Amino acid sequence: MQHRESCHVAIIGAGPYGLAAAAHLRAKDVETRIFGAPMEFWQRHMPRGMFLRSGPSASSLADPDDRFELDRYRDLHGIPHSKPVPLDDFVRYGRWFQQQAVPDVERRTVTHLAPNSRGFHVRMEDGEEFHARRVVVATGISLFSYRPEQFTGLPASLVSHSFDHADLSRFAGQRVVVVGAGQSALESAALLHEAGAAVEIIARAPGTYMIPDLGSKGFSKNVRRALSPIARPPFDIMGPRFISWLIAWPRVYRRSPQALQDFLTARAVRPAGASWLVSRLVSVPVTPGCTVPSAVPAGSRLRLRLSDGTERLVDHLLLCTGYRVDVTRYAFLAPALRQALRTREGYPELDVGFESSLPGLHFVGTPAAGTFGPLCRFVVGSKYMARELTRHITRQNGNGSRDV
Numbered sequence: 001m002q003h004r005e006s007c008h009v010a011i012i013g014a015g016p017y018g019l020a021a022a023a024h025l026r027a028k029d030v031e032t033r034i035f036g037a038p039m040e041f042w043q044r045h046m047p048r049g050m051f052l053r054s055g056p057s058a059s060s061l062a063d064p065d066d067r068f069e070l071d072r073y074r075d076l077h078g079i080p081h082s083k084p085v086p087l088d089d090f091v092r093y094g095r096w097f098q099q100q101a102v103p104d105v106e107r108r109t110v111t112h113l114a115p116n117s118r119g120f121h122v123r124m125e126d127g128e129e130f131h132a133r134r135v136v137v138a139t140g141i142s143l144f145s146y147r148p149e150q151f152t153g154l155p156a157s158l159v160s161h162s163f164d165h166a167d168l169s170r171f172a173g174q175r176v177v178v179v180g181a182g183q184s185a186l187e188s189a190a191l192l193h194e195a196g197a198a199v200e201i202i203a204r205a206p207g208t209y210m211i212p213d214l215g216s217k218g219f220s221k222n223v224r225r226a227l228s229p230i231a232r233p234p235f236d237i238m239g240p241r242f243i244s245w246l247i248a249w250p251r252v253y254r255r256s257p258q259a260l261q262d263f264l265t266a267r268a269v270r271p272a273g274a275s276w277l278v279s280r281l282v283s284v285p286v287t288p289g290c291t292v293p294s295a296v297p298a299g300s301r302l303r304l305r306l307s308d309g310t311e312r313l314v315d316h317l318l319l320c321t322g323y324r325v326d327v328t329r330y331a332f333l334a335p336a337l338r339q340a341l342r343t344r345e346g347y348p349e350l351d352v353g354f355e356s357s358l359p360g361l362h363f364v365g366t367p368a369a370g371t372f373g374p375l376c377r378f379v380v381g382s383k384y385m386a387r388e389l390t391r392h393i394t395r396q397n398g399n400g401s402r403d404v
Helices: 016-027 040-044 070-077 087-101 183-194 221-226 241-247 250-255 258-268 335-340 366-372 379-399
Strands: 003-012 032-035 110-116 119-124 129-137 159-161 175-179 198-202 294-298 301-305 311-314 316-319 361-363
Touching: 003 016, 003 110, 003 119, 016 032, 016 087, 016 379, 040 087, 070 087, 110 335, 175 183, 175 311, 183 198, 241 250, 241 258, 250 366, 250 379, 301 316
Parallel strands: 003 032, 003 129, 129 361, 159 316, 175 198, 175 316
Antiparallel strands: 110 119, 119 129, 294 301, 301 311
């Protein structure tokens, strides 16, 4: 077993938020170690051929001097400044950012985290143990994919979640039903259709959550009737323009009444798709206002019963039902730590600096959205996070008092 004395900050996770946090902390000479496989979620759990819903201006990872933005990467590598941003380009860009800003990411897994008198005891998969005064959890949403209860126990060959797939071409020639109405569902349906699958989208709520710009010529009458437009806001965050401006100030969001927070979140992250999907979904049928109460294997296929009384016999059901945060599911958190952590509906309750109810333990990215709002769900939110986290930690270093 290997032992190291300590480090000031340990960051668990090497996606956009973890990398941004490390870059900013190190720029202020805060000793930092970061663990994880850079951009792993984006490569392993997003389908090839997809595009980012966020535009180029909202897709840069945050470094303190803005030297490693997406546009600079494109210029240096002769990549056209296209919109939307292809997934492959974004993954390569993220790894380039890591090489430039945080070259010494430790590609190992943290298996245990427990509080102690010096902050936190950290144990790695290879047996190394050390102490960290602070820990930043930046592990993303991998553990939180939501699968409705009625599909529990069905074989993966018949039912899967969008999280499970990096390549949808495996469904070529099959009949697939996609459940959901957000970007993931709509783009998955487009990719499946383009790969040669027979696809149908089944969406629970009609007319409140789908693609803008439905006046496009050639868009099927069925789809036009099922979908309704949502204005494209600044920062490429889904929601009306004034909502987008309001959630761009996480500090204000945190201090807002709960009723206002709930309203802003509901409007900002309602299921919807980007306008550039319109032409790609012309031939894909949409059944709005329906759910799938039951699914039963029928030989090698799956029989679905819809809430409108109709049935479908399909080869596969793809759940694009999103993610539900529950930080107590992090297996590396010691039981005592999980029990002491204050949460609300699965989200950690956070203070300034993204600090949890356990001093020195911080959560960033989507788990922080419960306190700081929907901006934390998007790459563009990493800049605010990294600056506030660093400001908070360095201020405490300077005077030893809690920032308020």
